[in-house]
Amino acid sequence: MPLGTLDRTPPPFFKQGPSALTKLMVFSAFALFLMVADARFTLMRPLRAAVAAVLYPVQMAALEPIRLLQEGRGYLDGLAAVQARADAAERRMTEQSVRAGQVEQLLLENAQLRSLLGLGARLAAPGQAAEVLYDAADPYTRKVVIDRGLTHGIAPGSPVVDADGVVGQVTRVLPLVSEVTLLIDRDQAIPVLNVRTGARSVAYGNPGVLGGVLELRFMAGNSDVQAGDLLTTSGVDGVYPPGLRVAQVEAVERQADSTFARIYCRPLARLVGVRHVMVLQPLDAPPDAPAEGAAR
Template sequence: MKPIFNRGQSLQLRLFLAVLVAIAIIIADSRLGSFTQIRKYLDTSVSPFYFLVNSPLRLLDDISGSLASRQQLERENKALQHELFLKNSDLLMLGQYKKENTHLRELLGSPLRQDEYKMVTQVISTGTDPYTDQVVIDKGSINSVYEGQPVISDKGVVGQVIAVSQLTSRVLLICDVSHALPVQVLRNDVRVIASGNSCTEDLQLEHVLGNIDIRVGDILVTSGLGGRFPEGYPVAVVSSVKVDRQRAYTVIQAHPTANLQRLRYLLLLWKVDKNRNTPMKPHEVHHIANERLINITPQVCLREGHP
């Protein structure tokens, strides 16, 4: 019987050729742009499998929702009706308030800065690689998603898009060890870099001197440096400050405001004016950050003591 794998010079030659081909592909992938397009096509081709794998989870969610008790549904319905009533009463004066705010800004000589365009997206898969913290969302190039696009949740900054296919995109979370985000302390405008330390640990502030004025409980918001993330979005709250006096530096950790381990619905951000890269003034950042903190994390805002 002829053996399946022949040993000897022929096998060694084939192994050598395979290694050469692998090296050639790696070099071509790093130097040629065509392989990026191939990866996009591959991501697009496997996109239906993401939806297929996610369909049982959606089915279970629907079944669990239908099995909820009648009393619980009635309580939720009454609470939602009460909330809707309050929201509708607030909307009655919203138009008038907008006109008054516009008029006041014109009187004060302050330009009216339009907010970013947003789109809701859903997480359909989480990364299986234990060494990276990524999620897959159900929006792609057909929705004008682009690489480097900021992604937030209703609690704060989540991450940025790192790969885009036609129907889906991959988002690198701020807790990933390869991610770094320029932030500033809302209390005194001190600017630092917040680096990921895995989603099971708090963020780490890099290059911090021993005499820096950062305290436990300080709110960190996006500084806008680099032009990727808009200013004033909540990122984290300082959870630990340890001063090493012998080495003259400080080890500071901050807990993300967004629950990065339980993500489902997220927001993609677009700049309305893509040509505007002028950073905002510090008082403008404070104003926008406080407004967002009131809507996103009111308990954090009150604890910090900002108006």
Template sequence: MASHDHQTPPFFKRGLPPAARLTIYLALSFSLLVADLRLHYLETLRQALSVLTYPLQIAAATPADFVSNASDYFSGLISVQRENKRLKTQQLNMASQVLFTEQLQRENIELRGLLAMQASLKVRSTAAEIIFTARDPFSRKVILNKGGQQDIEPGSPVVDPLGVIGQVTRVFPLHAEVTLLSDKEQAIPVIVERSGLRAVMFGTGNGLMELKFLAANAEVKPGDRILTSGLDGVFAPGLPVATVLKVTRDSAESFARILCRPTGSVERNGPVLVLSRTGPRPQRPADDDSIDPRRASGGRIRQNKAEAPASAPTPASAPAPAQSVAPPAAASPARKEP
């Protein structure tokens, strides 16, 4: 009975006190640290543990990395969109500046050409600008921003830096109407620069011009320059007019068909020069009454013949009209009667 009542001493039930355990653990940890610092015997173990725990580290860091990467992506996307919008606005501004610069360069080239043209001409000129095209769809006419108040006169030639483009046909106080060379009603005396042939250039109404009244065997070929001849006293001689584009020769026709392309910017707007006349205004032709009846038209001669019986001519003047009207064939039998 006494053996059954034996119990373990309290010391062995409780074990070491907590303070003693702490002291032992601290001493052991300090010893391991010093030994690892001196001998590095835990390096292999440390590397093995890092390899084994790397997937766990990745798995633990994935949510945080995902949130960080998503935040960086959306913030970067917003930044890129803002930058893209800013660059597009800058591109539009630069494009408008480039277009404006190109327009200024073209205007500068045209104005320099006008100054060179004005310096080469010996006549008075007035700078003007084409503001719009006339409303008539069947004609080639433009309107200038200068008129009678700027001493613009009807019939004045109009040129641009490349050559002749037309002639002033109507003048108003503040603007003037110019008929272009390509108009069907417009004609200009010209000369072929290479061969020296003189002719008349007519508009075709479709932006081209035609050199008329040249023989089928005339010395003209594509590429020849056509200049003003100055024979009309309106256009100064030597101004570029057109370039021969196509020459059609037909043995059945007396004249060649010669199409030309205007040298000046006939169909475009821009600065121009209005030139003064090279000579005085042509005088109006004399009436038919002052023309010799023998050189008058056939209708006038017939009219005089019809009026002869009604009048009472003198015997000295009566035979004169008969001699001027009677054909030679009618006079030959009269000489054979004796």
């Protein structure tokens, strides 16, 4: 066979394509083009969305064991928390049942003592619910306006309470609304009784300390008053029914150079942001005379 007729092309196994450098340059240019096109014209957004849609089931399948583990752990934690709350509620019920028995015994003893002393039972002051409309416009006082007035039988001086304690006192009555001065107003004072010691005193409003507190003034420096003492209405003023919760002693400052102690009390009622209150009839007012007293 003549040499000129031989096939000099290399077999397919040994064929060489473009060089590695050429491939690098081509793919680098293509990658650069794709980045610029995606950044300027968002050409790859449909492709990215399609890939994300295809891979979504795979992602959910991969996250399912983790989700099941988290839900199982949350279920066990919730079960333990519910069991703990149930145990605490059972303990509280037991304590309350014991206290209820003690209260019944105390009520019985109180009734027996009052019958021996010839004292009548305490009368509960009637009252009516009211809603706080807004705070008074005067920035130098601590007052609120309620939606009950002269036409509803509200009398000046009526005590105002909420679920936690005494809120204040009605100081102005209009035909449809009334103005209530809060306990922490500087012009307010309320006779109180220390439940622990039985000592009587007068609490004055002090709006400039700790956002508004009550202050027991003219108390001797060696008086038996401690932080945490509960103060209730004493009933000696003929306005507030006795036994209403007023405040709790928060701080007692005794100074060697002062005869009197500085005693600050935190009101128990919600004085800021209160929405619903109860207006009681003053003790010294006859049952059918609130409207007449308000008219005068």
